[in-house]
Amino acid sequence: MWWYVGKRLLQTIPVFLGATLIIYALVFLRPGDPILGLVGDKPISPEVRQALRDQYHLDDPFLLQWLFFLKDVVTFNPDFVGLDGQPVFEKIQNAFPVTVTLALMALALDAVIGIVVGTFAGLRRNGWFDSATLLVSLVLLSVPIFVVGFVLQLFFGVKFGLAPVTVGGDWTIGKLLLPAFVLAIANIATTLRLARTSVADNLSADHVRTARAKGLSNGTVVRNHVLRNSLVPVVTYIGINLGSLMAGAVITEGIFNIQGIGNLAYQAVNRGDAPVTVTVVAVMVMVYVFMSLVVDLIYAVLDPRIRYV
Amino acid sequence: MTETPLLKITDLHVGFRGEKKKILPAVDGASLTIYPGQTVAIVGESGSGKSTLAHSVIGLLPGAGVVTGGTIEFEGQDIAHAKKDDILALRGSSIGLVPQDPMSNLNPLWKVGFQIKEALVANGVAEGKEADRRVVELLEEAGLPDAERRARQYPHEFSGGMRQRALIAMGLAARPKLLIADEPTSALDVTVQKQILDHLDMLTDDLGIAVMLITHDLGLAAERADHLVVMYRGKVVESGPALEILREPEHPYTQRLVSKAPSIASQRLSSQRARAEVREQAVQTAGEIAAEVAQSNVVLGEGADDIVVAENLTKIFQLRGARPWQKVDFPAVDDVSFRLKRGTTTAIVGESGSGKSTVARMVLGLLPITSGRVLFDGVDVKDLTSKKDRLRFRRQLQPVFQNPYASLDPLYSIYQSIEEPLRTHDIGSKKEREAKVRDLLDKVALPTTVMSRFPAELSGGQRQRVAIARALALDPEVVICDEAVSALDVLVQAQILELLNDLQAELGLSYLFITHDLAVVRQIADDVLVMQNGKVVEHSSVSQVFDEPREAYTRRLLDAIPGGTISLGS
Incomplete structure (x- = not known):
């Protein structure tokens, strides 16, 4: 297995290089002069402007710029700064914990609600509970996340005062509960449907009938032979979700004013701030790659037929 | 009573x-x-x-x-x-x-021992350590060697026979x-x-x-x-x-x-006589076709007597070794040679894992050959490199596979399935192709009304008839039947065998017939190759294999035919 993990970790190197190159190119192709965007309406002397351009290597060829960037990132250069003059790594360090907490909370909500509700729906397929669940999940799937976000913010935050309207700089787990739920909502609907189908399919599997024929009670059959088998595809899906949760964080963090990675990325893109944008996206890519490795390893734990070499 | x-x-x-x-x-x-x-x-x-x-x-x-x-x-x-x-x-x-x-029927995610233990616990026979001990006894009783280690393994580490023994142990666990x-x-x-x-x-x-x-x-x-x-x-x-x-x-x-059941019918001499008649007619028709082939420039081959010749066929698969970077050679087929005469049937018989299907796939050109060669009508298959030659080769050699549920595209209607090879080879106009499909369905004794139906609407036997019709669409000279009747009920087996015999007599086909079941061989084959672990252990005529088997392994296969011990007269 370690051989496999090593191979997978080595694979992250080309993924990292490719991802940063592509994003760098996209930022590079963005129209407008980032220096002018930075200073805004204030007049700027040509000398200062040229000095800033030199500092950020803006006059060098594209590939050379990318290599300068790589050097700063790989050596964790503490003087590596964004266009606003603040160190990039420090910014990410400050923004990372809240986003990770948010994403993990969303993931937990996704797993618990999705699997529990999905299982009950699957056990009584075509019953009233199943039909109601399917209908609700369909609605949740079809409404965009920012609509759900604003509506829940309006009701729970403004009207009922059950949750803080915005989170702001000093976040707590309690404050993040509503945003995490908003973030998870679309995923819950999908997880739930997946769990439901998986459970319902497994109920009619041959080995489940054999288990019943052994004289096992219904509860034991469901616990040992239906649930565990159904979880394999569901867990895979949930794990991969973390990536999409990081992406969804851009919107949710915007709605609830959370100073996380999503917000950071959004602002950096607006500024045309190549160092920050590319670093943040690279971090997200790495998290995604790492998560899919973890998922593959969990998969092997759940299903003994999978063996990695 | x-x-x-x-x-x-x-x-x-x-x-x-x-x-x-x-x-x-x-x-x-x-x-x-x-x-x-x-x-x-x-x-x-x-x-x-x-x-x-x-x-x-x-x-x-x-x-x-x-x-x-x-x-x-x-x-x-x-x-x-x-x-x-x-x-x-x-x-x-x-x-x-x-x-x-x-x-x-075994849950792939639990160890075999655990699944048997469940039966003991649920029925109050034994619990804990006592149950673990009993599981090993039960597995031993079911005839599984090395039961203690096996109980700790997962179902996917078991062969089919071993799994069935585990299921027997499970069924008998609570007496x-x-x-x-x-x-x-x-x-x-x-x-x-x-x-x-x-x-x-x-x-x-x-x-x-x-x-x-x-x-x-x-x-x-x-x-x-x-x-x-x-x-x-x-x-x-x-x-x-x-x-x-x-x-x-x-x-x-x-x-x-x-x-009709092959297991019983194979005991009868009458089935052998019927087979001899089929062969006589098939060889005659095949001879006429061979003469035509020898004259023609369009059709591949020389019109030789031996239509398929396999010489020293060997296939070595590389498996993963003990360490990730190591490879182990596994000879799946080891030095297999045979000659298939025009208008006759050669059967390859063996258990799963004997390499018989690998031989079939190599002859079909679907699997690269490690060493040795396959001659089709005097032409080395390896030399057929141009697309035109490959197509001509495919026209004359067609397969029928084991599982008629898997070998037909569920989204193609029966008409589309049978017509597809004709379209691929660009044969005839739309009208002619339709006439050909009708003719083929007639040959395999299916009503033309099935044309618009889909595989899911047909029974297993009907599907296998469709698969045969598709194989015959291009008027091949050789049909390779890989376990073509193994997935079917006995009566349907008998019908399909009869159909294959009739078609052979009518069209002068040559069959390479792959099966694990010697019972069906007597009704269709002339020569038999018995394979074990990739090697040919016995190669002779059908009557010799049935009446005077030389190898112990062949005798074991013969003994295994169910109902073989029952005497019914002729």
Whole structure:
């Protein structure tokens, strides 16, 4: 297995290089002069402007710029700064914990609600509970996340005062509960449907009938032979979700004013701030790659037929 | 008999709820009785309701199934109308089940030992350490060597035969009084089938357990059971002592079973005489075709007598070794040579893993050859590099595969499936192609109305006929049948074999017939190659293989034919 993990970790190197190159190119192709965007309406002397351009290597060829960037990132250069003059790594360090907490909370909500509700729906397929669940999940799937976000913010935050309207700089787990739920909502609907189908399919599997024929009670059959088998595809899906949760964080963090990675990325893109944008996206890519490795390893734990070499 | 019956089924009706609450009957007034310690076989084709009957006895009908009438009395207690808890109490401890398909009936995520232990714990036989010890004993009893280590393994580390032994251990774990064996060996090789059934016989005899054996093979049933129950379309059409039914079948369906089932028919000399006639005609037709081929420039080949020649075929697969960077060579096929004469059939017989299908795939050019060569009508297949030559080669050599459920595209109508090779090879106009498809369906005895239907709407036998029609669409000279009848019921097997024989006589086809079942070989083959572990162990004519087998391995294959010990005269 370690051989496999090593191979997978080595694979992250080309993924990292490719991802940063592509994003760098996209930022590079963005129209407008980032220096002018930075200073805004204030007049700027040509000398200062040229000095800033030199500092950020803006006059060098594209590939050379990318290599300068790589050097700063790989050596964790503490003087590596964004266009606003603040160190990039420090910014990410400050923004990372809240986003990770948010994403993990969303993931937990996704797993618990999705699997529990999905299982009950699957056990009584075509019953009233199943039909109601399917209908609700369909609605949740079809409404965009920012609509759900604003509506829940309006009701729970403004009207009922059950949750803080915005989170702001000093976040707590309690404050993040509503945003995490908003973030998870679309995923819950999908997880739930997946769990439901998986459970319902497994109920009619041959080995489940054999288990019943052994004289096992219904509860034991469901616990040992239906649930565990159904979880394999569901867990895979949930794990991969973390990536999409990081992406969804851009919107949710915007709605609830959370100073996380999503917000950071959004602002950096607006500024045309190549160092920050590319670093943040690279971090997200790495998290995604790492998560899919973890998922593959969990998969092997759940299903003994999978063996990695 | 004064003894009280263990199981008494009286006028049982079972149906499946279909659309609009309509009930489709599956078992239609079946009655049977099993006494303690007795083995009763229920024989019937797929769809005859035999499995549904078995499942209703243990209260495990699938969701839509309902008992609509009649009674099932087990030791005087009516199961058909019992409460759920009462049936649960019977399962495992009083009625055991050995299911049909060993591949899908073990939970892949749990160790085999755990799954047997569950049965012990659930029925209050043993718990904890004691149960673990008992699991090993049960596995040993079921004939699994090295049981202690095996109990700690997962199902995917077991072969099919080993899994079936584990399932037998599971079914017998709580020492039930009745064991339902639902086609326990249909998915296994004949030799493994014999071992498993022998062992099951011995165990149930020793323990005094009554067995309800469900099978589609009359020969097998007659050999294993004292009492036969023949089911046809949900009804019990005949029941009585096994030999009596075999000697004097009364119902037309039983008569057909007795006369056609390959396991029994292979004993008869008449099938051999019929085969000789087929061959004579086929060789003559094939000779005419060969003469044409020799003249023609369009068709590939020289019109040689040996249409397919395999010389020293070897296939080595590279497997993963003990360390990730190591590779181990595994010779799947080792130095196999044979000659297939025009208009004749060469059968390759062997168990799973003997390399017989690998040979077929190499001859078909679907798998690169490690060493050796295949000559098709005097031309080395390896030299056919141009696309035109490859296409011509494909036209003359067509396959029919084992599983008619998997080898037809479910989204293609039957017409599209059969027409596709014609379109690929750009043959004829649309009208001509349609005429050809009609002609082909006629040849394989299917009505032209199936053209617009889809594979899911056809039975297994009908699908295999479609697969044969598709193989014949390009007028090939050679057809390679890879286990072409293995997945079918005995009667359907007999029909398909007959069809293949007729087509051979009419079209002068040459067959390479791959099978694990020697029973079907006598009705279709002229030469036989017996393969074991990638090597040819015996190569001779059919009569020699059947009458004077040289190798011990061949004798074992012959002994494994079910019903082989029953003498029926000619």
